[in-house]
Structures are given as C-alpha cells and as structure tokens.
Amino acid sequence: MIDRPRLLIRGGTVVTADTRFSTDLPTTDILIDGETIQAIGIDLPLPEGQNVEVVDAGGLLILPGLIDAHTHIQLDTGIYSTADTWLEGSQAAAFGGITTVVDFATQLPGKSFPQALEGRMAEAAPSIIDYAFHMMVTDLPPGQEEELGVLPELGIQSIKLYTTYRPNYYLDDAAVLRIFETAARYGLLSLVHCENDALVTAQTESLVKSGRLEWRYHGASRPHLAEIEAASRVLMLAQAADAPVVIAHASTERTVALTTHARTTRQTAFVETTPQYLLLDNTVYEGNEPWRYILQPPLRHPAEKEALWTRVADGQVDMIVTDHCDYKKAQKLAVNNFTKTPGGLPGTETLLSLMATYGVAEGWIDWPDLVRMMASNPARIYNLWPRKGTIAPGSDADLVLFDPAGEDIVTAESLHMVAGYSPFEGMRVKGRVVSTLRRGAFIVRDGVLAAEAGTGAYVARKPRFWD
Ligand SMILES: [Zn+2]
Structure with a gap:
C-alpha cells in the first residue's frame, strides 16, 4: 500500500463559521491523513512511528x-x-x-x-x-x-x-x-x-x-x-x-x-x-x-x-x-x-x-x-456539507493559509487570471493567500503553484429535500 501523505499544520489560527473569533485565540494544530482531516487540537502530539511532515502556520489564519x-x-x-x-x-x-x-x-x-x-x-x-x-x-x-x-x-x-x-x-x-x-x-x-x-x-x-x-x-x-x-x-x-x-x-x-x-x-x-x-x-x-x-x-x-x-x-x-x-x-x-x-x-x-x-x-x-x-x-x-465547507475531523482537508498582515495593490500583472485586467485594479488589499491545500495536497505552496493538471475531482451531490 502506498504511504498516504500525512501533514501536521502547526500553530495557525483556525477559523470556521462557528468560531468565536478574537485576535488572541489559541493557535490550533491540524493533522491531515491522506485527503481528510484526522484531528484538530491545541499542541497535537506528533503521531509516533509515522512519517509526518510538519508545516509551520505561525501567524497565519487557517480557513x-x-x-x-x-x-x-x-x-x-x-x-x-x-x-x-x-x-x-x-x-x-x-x-x-x-x-x-x-x-x-x-x-x-x-x-x-x-x-x-x-x-x-x-x-x-x-x-x-x-x-x-x-x-x-x-x-x-x-x-x-x-x-x-x-x-x-x-x-x-x-x-x-x-x-x-x-x-x-x-x-x-x-x-x-x-x-x-x-x-x-x-x-x-x-x-x-x-x-x-x-x-x-x-x-x-x-x-x-x-x-x-x-x-x-x-x-x-x-x-x-x-x-x-x-x-x-x-x-x-x-x-x-x-x-x-x-x-x-x-x-x-x-x-x-x-x-x-x-x-x-x-x-x-x-x-x-x-x-x-x-x-x-x-x-x-x-x-x-x-x-x-x-x-x-x-x-x-x-x-x-x-x-x-x-x-x-x-x-x-x-x-x-x-x-x-x-x-x-x-x-x-x-x-x-x-x-x-x-x-x-x-x-x-x-x-x-x-x-x-x-x-x-x-x-x-x-x-x-x-x-x-x-x-x-x-x-x-449545495449539499457538499460536511465533506466541504468546514474544518473538522473527517472533512476533506481543503484549507487556506492566509497571512492577514501586509498590504498590496491589485494589479493585472500580479494575477494569474488570463483576462489581463481586473475591475478592481488599483484597489488596496490587506493580507494574502500563502498556501492552499485541496484534499490534503498543496496546490499552492508559499505563493507558488504546486499541483499537477487533473488532480481536481468532480464532486457528485445528492438531491436534498428541505423541511
Ligand atoms: Zn453567472
């Protein structure tokens, strides 16, 4: 069996829709096993006897x-x-x-x-x-x-x-x-x-x-x-x-x-x-x-x-x-x-x-x-919950590591969209995406593209009958 990638994202500030957010929230670790989140907690121990890559998320928000x-x-x-x-x-x-x-x-x-x-x-x-x-x-x-x-x-x-x-x-x-x-x-x-x-x-x-x-x-x-x-x-x-x-x-x-x-x-x-x-x-x-x-x-x-x-x-x-x-x-x-x-x-x-x-x-x-x-x-x-849309054990390890510090100006040249212009050009923006993970894999890492073509997947959804 192929070794599943394991990651421990250490020391970020985790935000979900239910978080009671304050600037002095304790930092949280996220343990990822393969494509999903295995555990979330403060000072999670490194699992023994396994090859786990530790990613430092100090100072970053994790959404x-x-x-x-x-x-x-x-x-x-x-x-x-x-x-x-x-x-x-x-x-x-x-x-x-x-x-x-x-x-x-x-x-x-x-x-x-x-x-x-x-x-x-x-x-x-x-x-x-x-x-x-x-x-x-x-x-x-x-x-x-x-x-x-x-x-x-x-x-x-x-x-x-x-x-x-x-x-x-x-x-x-x-x-x-x-x-x-x-x-x-x-x-x-x-x-x-x-x-x-x-x-x-x-x-x-x-x-x-x-x-x-x-x-x-x-x-x-x-x-x-x-x-x-x-x-x-x-x-x-x-x-x-x-x-x-x-x-x-x-x-x-x-x-x-x-x-x-x-x-x-x-x-x-x-x-x-x-x-x-x-x-x-x-x-x-x-x-x-x-x-x-x-x-x-x-x-x-x-x-x-x-x-x-x-x-x-x-x-x-x-x-x-x-x-x-x-x-x-x-x-x-x-x-x-x-x-x-x-x-x-x-x-x-x-x-x-x-x-x-x-x-x-x-x-x-x-x-x-x-x-x-x-x-x-x-x-x-759209019935992707709870696989998508939150940070919880069992959910897909889809995460954004966001640095809220720093300021920039929107310019067409700095964007990867192919338009060659942005309607928001010249506007000031605070913070930046540092890394993006999709199902446990970095697709952007430290501002650099990290994914192979075709690694995204279709997500089938079930019908839903509302109360
Ligand atoms: Zn439309």
Whole structure:
C-alpha cells in the first residue's frame, strides 16, 4: 500500500463559521491523513512511528477552502467564449484560496442533460481544484419536465434558470413554474438569474434607437427595477410551487430584502451577491474605462453598496460568489458597443483578499462570517456539507493559509487570471493567500503553484429535500 501523505499544520489560527473569533485565540494544530482531516487540537502530539511532515502556520489564519458557488470557467455562451481553460481557471482560483467551484453545465437546445454533463466533464478534467455543476436548463418543453429526474443520478443537485436572454436562455413564467415544480419533486434547488426581460429589452432598444451604444450606456440598459421585479416574481413562483430557490447575484439591497421577507414566510429561499456589487458602482460608466464594467446585472447607484453591506453584516446574504468570467481585455475592448461586448468579470483570484479587506478589516463582518458566506453556506446549500465547507475531523482537508498582515495593490500583472485586467485594479488589499491545500495536497505552496493538471475531482451531490 502506498504511504498516504500525512501533514501536521502547526500553530495557525483556525477559523470556521462557528468560531468565536478574537485576535488572541489559541493557535490550533491540524493533522491531515491522506485527503481528510484526522484531528484538530491545541499542541497535537506528533503521531509516533509515522512519517509526518510538519508545516509551520505561525501567524497565519487557517480557513476552510473557499467554495465559489457561481463561476463560469471556460465558458462558451454560444456567442462568446472566455479565454481561460479549466487548468488556467482552476489555477487562478487556487491562488485565491478557492478549492471547490460550483460551475455550470449547459444543456443547449436539442441536447440531453447527460450529454451536457459529459461534455463539461471532459472540459473540466484538467482542473486542479474540485468541481460540481449546476445544470443550465434551456430547453425543456411541456411534457418533458421528467427529464430533470436524471440529474440526481448525475450527481447534480441544482439547476440554473434565466428570466432574460432571448432566444437561448429565456424562460417565461409558465416554464419557470413547471420547472420549479418538477425540480422540487426531485430534490433539486433552482438558481435563478433575475432580470425582467421586457424592461431590459425596452430600455436597451430605446438606447440603440437613439444611437447610444457606447459602453457608458451599459448601466442604463438594465435598470435596477428589472432585477427587483424579477426577483420578486421568481420568489413568488417558487413559493407557489413550494420549490427551494436561490436568487443569483443580487445587485440591489431590495433583492436581498425580498429574499429575507420570503424566508419569514417559511419559504426556502437563499440569495448570493458578489464583490463587484459591494465594491463598485455605476459612476464608473461615466469614467474613462467603462469597458471594464460590462456585466449583467450592471453596477448600481453608489448608495446600493453600503445598503448591501448592511444586509451582509446583518446576516441576510447567504453566499458571496464571483460570477467569474475570464474574458480577455482584448475581447472587452473589441468594439465600443455595450450590446456587442461579452458580459462578465474575472474574479476568483481577488475574492478572498477583497472580502478580507473591505468586509473584515473595514468592520462590516468578522472572519467567521466570511467563512460562513464563502465556504460553509455554499457547502450546506449545495449539499457538499460536511465533506466541504468546514474544518473538522473527517472533512476533506481543503484549507487556506492566509497571512492577514501586509498590504498590496491589485494589479493585472500580479494575477494569474488570463483576462489581463481586473475591475478592481488599483484597489488596496490587506493580507494574502500563502498556501492552499485541496484534499490534503498543496496546490499552492508559499505563493507558488504546486499541483499537477487533473488532480481536481468532480464532486457528485445528492438531491436534498428541505423541511
Ligand atoms: Zn453567472
């Protein structure tokens, strides 16, 4: 039998969602046996008679490996393709402390769900981090809803639906309702992109008609009411169908408030937001480089940032995700026309340092809150718990060793994402990822890539029936 690697991570400050964090917490040791955590404790003895490598984590925080539950690595929308491969995308994520992503497999029209997953699995095979998939459902005519029943066999517990983007992705209310009802029956959770298609279309057409096509009009093309209306409607359709739902990338405070309200009526409803809506606002569209900020939904009024942070601080936001899309700068700059520029921003690598700086250091949240929104909740909601999302005996040894000291500035050159730009360029960040472990193996060690291609694995998920 091959000797399993054993590691003792000595003297770090372990943070989970349940930690009562203070700066003078006693340091904790973590013993790793193969791919999982064997023991956690203060001054753990070195197991005798075995070859154990001791890793000094003095002065470092040890967080569960982050789970980014909304990424689009190596994305092909049918119109645009991001520039990254799964190898590159997973490496960039690893440098950001992300050890698992829940990305997407897309059922394009005419394709079955197993075909969609098979194609996506082949693309993801070179990944160095673990991955699960939401199934994007685009083509499910009346009478074919039962096809969703195959998803649990494929290890898929969540589906993605869109209320906009004609003709390929858009689903009308009747379709959303049908799919919600069937998904709930199979223990599937529905993640929904909420923008009222009529409002977005009308506003975009009016800008196009008057020749206002430049990037600077992007924000105006997709009004905040489009999101609020669609989120409200989707929550009610989910309530009517008795279906669990996740509202994707909330860009406005009211979207979060609507979800919170839905929960008070005992609805199973969750909401995610992203660093871009917490840290950036629509004044950038009037600036010199509006091309950097083409995403859907777009950036909002400056007042939304503080309002969103207040909801985050109050525990009303379940997950912070990136909605990562690694389009290259050249793709973004190709034509100064918001209707012809691919939407989506690169974000995996900067997620942790930005949230550590502008969330924790600024005092909106504490470290355990960050862990809750970026590891534990995604694991619980998407049924990866307790294998992922925490630091506990028996869990996968997915860990981030984070040095909270030191300051840096976000620059495109220092990042491994292939975009060649970052929407957060020039922003100050505190702290850095020193090392990342995925199932007991260093994938980044002391700031250097340490993993072979293809060492990440697909994580199959079981359906879940919510109380
Ligand atoms: Zn997305």
